Amino acid sequence: xxxxxxxxxxxxxxxxxxxxxxxxxxxxxxxxxxxxxxxxxxxxxxxxxxxxxxxxxxxxxxxxxxxxxxxx
Amino acid sequence: xxxxxxxxxxxxxxxxxxxxxxxxxxxxxxxxxxxxxxxxxxxxxxxxxxxxxxxxxxxxxxxxxxxxxxxxxxxxxxxxxxxxxxxxxxxxxxxxxxxxxxxxxxxxxxxxxxxxxxxxxxxxxxxxxxxxxxxxxxxxxxxxxxxxxxxxxxxxxxxxxxxxxxxxxxxxxxxxxxxxxxxxxxxxxxxxxxxxxxxxxxxxxxxxxxxxxxxxxxxxxxxxxxxxxxxxxxxxxxxxxxxxxxxxxxxxxxxxxxxxxxxxx
Numbered sequence: 001x002x003x004x005x006x007x008x009x010x011x012x013x014x015x016x017x018x019x020x021x022x023x024x025x026x027x028x029x030x031x032x033x034x035x036x037x038x039x040x041x042x043x044x045x046x047x048x049x050x051x052x053x054x055x056x057x058x059x060x061x062x063x064x065x066x067x068x069x070x071x072x
Numbered sequence: 073x074x075x076x077x078x079x080x081x082x083x084x085x086x087x088x089x090x091x092x093x094x095x096x097x098x099x100x101x102x103x104x105x106x107x108x109x110x111x112x113x114x115x116x117x118x119x120x121x122x123x124x125x126x127x128x129x130x131x132x133x134x135x136x137x138x139x140x141x142x143x144x145x146x147x148x149x150x151x152x153x154x155x156x157x158x159x160x161x162x163x164x165x166x167x168x169x170x171x172x173x174x175x176x177x178x179x180x181x182x183x184x185x186x187x188x189x190x191x192x193x194x195x196x197x198x199x200x201x202x203x204x205x206x207x208x209x210x211x212x213x214x215x216x217x218x219x220x221x222x223x224x225x226x227x228x229x230x231x232x233x234x235x236x237x238x239x240x241x242x243x244x245x246x247x248x249x250x251x252x253x254x255x256x257x258x259x260x261x262x263x264x265x266x267x268x269x270x271x272x273x274x275x276x277x278x279x280x281x282x283x284x285x286x287x288x289x290x291x292x293x294x295x296x297x298x299x300x301x302x303x304x305x306x307x308x309x310x311x312x313x314x315x316x317x318x319x320x321x322x323x324x325x326x327x328x329x330x331x332x333x334x335x336x337x
Contacts, residue, residue, distance in 0.1 A: 012127040032133035039125075039172035044164065046171050064127065066168050068138050070109055071124025071154050072099030072239070072288030 007059025018059055025052040027063070038067045083312070085283040087261050088177050088209040088230040090148065094119045095278065096308045097150070097263065099288025103297065106141040112291050113142055115301035120148040122179055122286070124155075125169045144173060150211065152179040157192070159199035166208060178203065179233070181213035189239045191215045197223065204228045213265050216250040218257060225260055232258055233286060236277060237267025240289045244273040248280055255281045271300075271307035278311025279319070285311075 009018050011027070024047050028035045040047040041064040047055050057063075084091045098118040103109040113121055121142060129135060151169035153162040159182075166178045180203060182195035191214050203210050204227060211231035212224050221232045234254055237243035245251065245267060255262045261283035268274050268287040277285045285308055294300035 012130055014130065031128075031130055033128060037137055037139060037172075038128055039168040041164065041168055046167050048171065064168070065130075066125050066172065067128050068123040068144075068149065068151065068169070068172060069126045070100035070103060070106075070138055071152050072101045072122055 009057055009059065010062040012063070012065055018057055018061075022057050023053055024055040024057065024063075027057060028052065028065070031065075033065065038065050040065050083316070085261055087211065087283075090177070092119045092148075092284070094305075094308075095282075095284040095312055096274070096304055097122065097284055097286040098291060098301070098304075099286070100138060100142060101288055102292040106136055106138065108297060109138070110141040112297045112301040113147065115298045115305070116291065117305040118147070120150055122150045122152050122288070125151055125165050125172070148177070149173050149175070150177060150179045153181050153199070154183075156182060156199070158182075158195065159202045162199040163202045163206060166203060167206070170208070176207055177209045177211070177230070179211050179213065180229075183239075187238075191235065193217070193220050196220075197227070200224060200227055200229055211263070216247045216254065218250065218253045221254045221262075222257060225258060229260065231261040231263060231283075233263045233265035235266040236264045236273070237269075239266045240293075241267060242269030242290060242293070243267055244269050245276050245280075248276065251277070251280050251282070268304075271303040274304050274307040275311035275314070278308055279314050281315055284308075 007018050008015050024040055035052055043062055084093050085095060094117045096116055096118045097120045098113055098116050099122045100109050151166060153165050156162040156165055170176055180199055182192045182199050183189045184192045193215055196214060200210050200212055209230045211233055212229045213233045214220055214224060216234040224232055234251060236245035263284045263286050264277040264282050265286040268285060268290045274285045291297050291300045291304060
């Protein structure tokens with residue numbers, strides 16, 4: 001493992017190790033989420049669904065993964 | 073009879089270019105479970121539903137999701153900004169909603185603190201401006217203030233949604249005179265949003281001339297939510313019919329309904 005692959009990211013406020021090269025699509029798969037039902041923000045910028053597979057995560061990234069829930 | 077039915081089918085309301093037959097917009101929150109949410113929304117006849125945007129629970133990624141029960145292809149999802157207290161939070165939340173859902177029609181609400189959760193109008197103006205600039209079509213929850221309502225409309229909000237009473241209070245429509253003034257001046261749809269407690273409250277909102285009624289707790293917190301959803305559907309329809317029919321003038325004295333002539337002596 002090289003240095004670029006080491007580090008931590010934050011996902012929904014929780015620290016998570018980044019154990020190597022990973023994309024947004026890879027992260028969603030690792031968590032077990034269906035990418036069609038969520039939206040992802042990386043460092044306060046939207047990651048379009050079409051770019052999940054091409055968006056590489058970097059150490060220090062902060063991600064928000066959200067979905068729709070009941071609300072008034 | 074056929075003419076009446078056909079007139080009913082034509083009695084739609086339009087917001088941001090989308091037309092709806094149902095004048096009841098319902099929230100999807102505070103139900104016992106997602107099955108009950110789905111059943112109540114179905115019974116309400118609503119075509120538009122409000123939804124919240126929240127973090128996915130990472131420890132339970134396979135938990136059932138709202139859209140598995142309330143199909144976004146069947147219902148127009150109206151994402152809200154509940155819980156947002158700044159323009160920046162509202163914009164970030166709704167950008168995520170736009171990405172998740174693929175549409176830009178949203179409900180803006182910037183709330184003050186408990187116990188009243190009254191609309192924070194300075195925060196609402198700031199967020200509305202930011203959202204409209206970012207291409208959103210904003211239906212806006214607001215105070216029952218005709219000046220604020222007019223300003224939001226001038227800014228480009230696509231629907232004005234004053235409260236009838238505090239959120240979740242079920243106190244009914246406390247401000248019919250102010251709502252009437254707002255309705256009279258508005259060129260965009262006006263919805264009463266918050267305060268409805270039971271069917272007659274929804275009917276009053278429609279009789280005042282609201283284009284639609286938005287409610288959540290009145291159904292979700294009823295003892296039998298699905299039955300109350302049916303009641304709200306009927307009340308909104310009844311109130312709309314009454315508004316279109318035009319109520320009789322009020323008078324202080326009696327006016328007999330039966331003819332005075334032809335009485336036996």
